Amino acid sequence: MRTDLCDLLGVDHPIVGFSPSEHVVAAISRAGGFGVLGCVRFNDAAELDTVLTWLDRATEGRPYGVDVVMPGKVPTEGLPADLGELIPPGHRDFVERTLQRLGVPPLGAASDRPGVLGWLHSVARSHVEVALQHPVRLIANALGPPPPDVIAQAHDRGLLVAALAGRADHARGHVAAGVDIVVAQGYEAGGHTGEIASMVLVPEVVDAVGVPVLAAGGIGSGRQIAAALALGARGVWMGSVWLGSSEYRSGPALREALLQAGSSDTVRSRIYSGKPARLLRNRWTEAWSESDAPAPLPMPLQNLLVSGAHDRLMASGDPTVVPMPVGQIVGRMNEVRPVSAILTDLVTEADETLSQIHKLL
Amino acid sequence: MRTDLCDLLGVDHPIVGFSPSEHVVAAISRAGGFGVLGCVRFNDAAELDTVLTWLDRATEGRPYGVDVVMPGKVPTEGLPADLGELIPPGHRDFVERTLQRLGVPPLGAASDRPGVLGWLHSVARSHVEVALQHPVRLIANALGPPPPDVIAQAHDRGLLVAALAGRADHARGHVAAGVDIVVAQGYEAGGHTGEIASMVLVPEVVDAVGVPVLAAGGIGSGRQIAAALALGARGVWMGSVWLGSSEYRSGPALREALLQAGSSDTVRSRIYSGKPARLLRNRWTEAWSESDAPAPLPMPLQNLLVSGAHDRLMASGDPTVVPMPVGQIVGRMNEVRPVSAILTDLVTEADETLSQIHKLL
Numbered sequence: 001m002r003t004d005l006c007d008l009l010g011v012d013h014p015i016v017g018f019s020p021s022e023h024v025v026a027a028i029s030r031a032g033g034f035g036v037l038g039c040v041r042f043n044d045a046a047e048l049d050t051v052l053t054w055l056d057r058a059t060e061g062r063p064y065g066v067d068v069v070m071p072g073k074v075p076t077e078g079l080p081a082d083l084g085e086l087i088p089p090g091h092r093d094f095v096e097r098t099l100q101r102l103g104v105p106p107l108g109a110a111s112d113r114p115g116v117l118g119w120l121h122s123v124a125r126s127h128v129e130v131a132l133q134h135p136v137r138l139i140a141n142a143l144g145p146p147p148p149d150v151i152a153q154a155h156d157r158g159l160l161v162a163a164l165a166g167r168a169d170h171a172r173g174h175v176a177a178g179v180d181i182v183v184a185q186g187y188e189a190g191g192h193t194g195e196i197a198s199m200v201l202v203p204e205v206v207d208a209v210g211v212p213v214l215a216a217g218g219i220g221s222g223r224q225i226a227a228a229l230a231l232g233a234r235g236v237w238m239g240s241v242w243l244g245s246s247e248y249r250s251g252p253a254l255r256e257a258l259l260q261a262g263s264s265d266t267v268r269s270r271i272y273s274g275k276p277a278r279l280l281r282n283r284w285t286e287a288w289s290e291s292d293a294p295a296p297l298p299m300p301l302q303n304l305l306v307s308g309a310h311d312r313l314m315a316s317g318d319p320t321v322v323p324m325p326v327g328q329i330v331g332r333m334n335e336v337r338p339v340s341a342i343l344t345d346l347v348t349e350a351d352e353t354l355s356q357i358h359k360l361l
Numbered sequence: 362m363r364t365d366l367c368d369l370l371g372v373d374h375p376i377v378g379f380s381p382s383e384h385v386v387a388a389i390s391r392a393g394g395f396g397v398l399g400c401v402r403f404n405d406a407a408e409l410d411t412v413l414t415w416l417d418r419a420t421e422g423r424p425y426g427v428d429v430v431m432p433g434k435v436p437t438e439g440l441p442a443d444l445g446e447l448i449p450p451g452h453r454d455f456v457e458r459t460l461q462r463l464g465v466p467p468l469g470a471a472s473d474r475p476g477v478l479g480w481l482h483s484v485a486r487s488h489v490e491v492a493l494q495h496p497v498r499l500i501a502n503a504l505g506p507p508p509p510d511v512i513a514q515a516h517d518r519g520l521l522v523a524a525l526a527g528r529a530d531h532a533r534g535h536v537a538a539g540v541d542i543v544v545a546q547g548y549e550a551g552g553h554t555g556e557i558a559s560m561v562l563v564p565e566v567v568d569a570v571g572v573p574v575l576a577a578g579g580i581g582s583g584r585q586i587a588a589a590l591a592l593g594a595r596g597v598w599m600g601s602v603w604l605g606s607s608e609y610r611s612g613p614a615l616r617e618a619l620l621q622a623g624s625s626d627t628v629r630s631r632i633y634s635g636k637p638a639r640l641l642r643n644r645w646t647e648a649w650s651e652s653d654a655p656a657p658l659p660m661p662l663q664n665l666l667v668s669g670a671h672d673r674l675m676a677s678g679d680p681t682v683v684p685m686p687v688g689q690i691v692g693r694m695n696e697v698r699p700v701s702a703i704l705t706d707l708v709t710e711a712d713e714t715l716s717q718i719h720k721l722l
Contacts, residue, residue: 001721001722002721003721167624167625168623168624168692186558186560187548187549187558188548188557188558188560188561195625196549196624196625196689197547197548197549197558197559197560197578197579197689198558198560199547199549199558199559199560199578199579199580199585199588200549200579200581200585200624200688200689200690200692201624203582203584203585204624204692204693217558217560218558218560218561219560220561221564223564223591223592223593224560224561224564224592226591226718227560227588227589227591227592228588229591229718229721230584230585230587230588230590230591230714230715230718231584231585231588232584262529263528263529263557263561263562263565264528264556264557327561328557328558328561329561331529331561331565332565351722353591354591354718354719354721354722355719355722357587357590357591357715358715358716358719360362360363360364360590360715361362361712361715361716
């Protein structure tokens with residue numbers, strides 16, 4: 001299958017693949033898709049610069065993009081230490097108590113990370129500045145349109161700007177702000193997500209805007225890609241599916257948790273970042289639903305609160321506590337395969353589906 | 362478009378239309394779809410008998426079906442008066458206080474309905490017994506497979522049995538119990554619904570069972586029908602869309618509320634029946650989220666609790682309080698049209714979509 005998105009992005013298949021892993025991103029672009037690197041994990045812009053320099057070679061001349069997280073409303077700023085003072089002691093007590101109850105050991109002294117700062121406007125801006133020094137084809141923003149000057153800078157350099165939307169009115173606002181591609185992200189998606197399911201959201205956004213729309217949320221197979229095209233999307237934006245690729249270098253606990261999980265084993269919650277995000281449901285997420293659990297804090301405080309806990313949960317090696325954003329298609333992730341094999345299967349099944357359903361006419 | 366479902370049901374289009382209104386059901390069947398009458402509102406089996414006798418003529422020889430509500434676990438039984446004693450006084454106080462706060466006047470003395478009893482196993486059984494006296498083609502159950510003897514009776518008379526499922530493992534259980542057609546109902550659907558969105562649920566159920574699957578939830582246009590077929594469904598089950606038909610004889614308040622609502626204006630809540638169901642979001646549903654609101658009661662007590670309130674809310678003529686199950690596709694319902702016009706548009710758009718996306722190959 002080919003759509004106008006293929007020409008716009010310069011790729012063989014209308015499949016955009018998001019991943020925090022540069023290894024996954026490079027493999028997607030090399031296989032004829034469009035890889036997009038999630039930047040939120042880079043507290044240090046210099047580290048992102050190094051990774052993008054690697055990507056410039058590893059993509060072998062194929063186009064790729066970056067994804068930053070710039071909330072529409074600029075959130076509380078400050079150094080981690082200052083922000084930390086805004087976290088109520090009761091919240092810290094709950095986190096520590098819960099980790100102990102779940103049998104999650106402390107880390108060594110060397111592991112004192114400040115938490116994920118990529119949610120901060122200033123840090124996301126530093127990501128954009130670094131990205132503009134590299135031959136990226138697209139800048140996507142996970143939380144609506146980037147500020148006007150960022151859009152203008154990107155357009156001046158011939159880059160495309162994409163923005164995620166969970167509602168048609170938001171999508172209209174994104175396009176009015178100058179966004180070139182809207183990613184309509186349904187309820188079933190992993191990570192930050194809204195209330196409207198892809199089946200309803202995608203055609204609504206397609207009808208609301210005059211730019212190409214990518215369907216995100218619930219896309220993990222070729223049939224789902226064909227369905228997205230039927231809904232009027234010009235392509236798909238897939239994130240969760242690559243967590244099951246051999247290029248995604250996760251520890252064995254996360255891998256086991258992802259392979260075991262069914263489509264019912266996710267939950268949409270504010271405990272990860274302060275905004276509703278879909279996560280793998282497990283003993284850690286369930287603890288936040290119990291009667292002694294406090295309400296999650298607003299972004300960026302909630303992630304600062306749980307960031308150290310996330311490191312401990314991941315390091316524990318226990319698959320029943322891993323903190324992981326993932327969509328409902330996790331139920332389809334039942335074996336680990338290379339990105340190129342996943343992508344070939346997606347394209348083959350989508351083509352077969354388009355061919356088969358045409359016979360119903 | 363045609364699928365094997367058309368032959369199985371004896372219809373022109375693979376579109377099953379559910380409605381509590383016999384006028385809508387007759388119009389769907391006459392227009393080449395398959396109308397299914399929701400029976401839960403009939404407290405009196407004799408009343409259902411009268412309506413089915415009318416339908417036998419009004420469908421003009423076209424096939425139709427009925428939908429009953431038999432929970433998998435037989436719930437608390439008893440007369441309304443006995444059951445009423447199980448309702449805590451605090452719940453009754455909250456309902457009365459809320460109606461007053463919302464400005465909803467009391468009804469006259471003539472309006473003392475006992476509440477909807479169709480949730481009761483015994484009442485649902487009386488629906489089945491009546492239906493078996495009529496030339497219905499299909500019995501659907503909204504809450505899983507009917508009891509074995511009901512399935513056996515239906516099969517003995519050459520009827521098909523359908524059951525709704527919100528998870529693949531439930532669907533497998535339905536088919537093991539003898540169900541002929543599974544309705545995979547996604548999160549975005551109106552009324553009782555699960556957590557998994559149609560985009561993920563439909564292919565999962567298709568892969569799990571060897572019987573035809575209908576996609577329900579989020580289907581309100583021909584593009585959505587084409588998407589459902591891409592996901593492997595052999596047809597669709599649509600409910601909400603007919604609430605916007607001229608044959609659905611609602612009052613002006615409900616009609617205005619449905620026409621005004623966007624896809625964000627629904628909420629999934631236990632306040633209607635005791636089980637999670639998607640409703641139009643309004644001042645009534647929001648009141649149950651406030652700090653003084655009690656937790657909803659289990660089925661069938663919750664509906665007995667709110668049934669009188671529902672009558673008052675409907676009679677108030679206030680579009681901001683109507684109690685109404687509806688799916689997220691309510692955002693597409695922007696004008697009132699005859700069922701036949703809605704159905705023609707669905708078929709035309711689905712055919713066009715199948716044709717257009719084939720050109721992407």
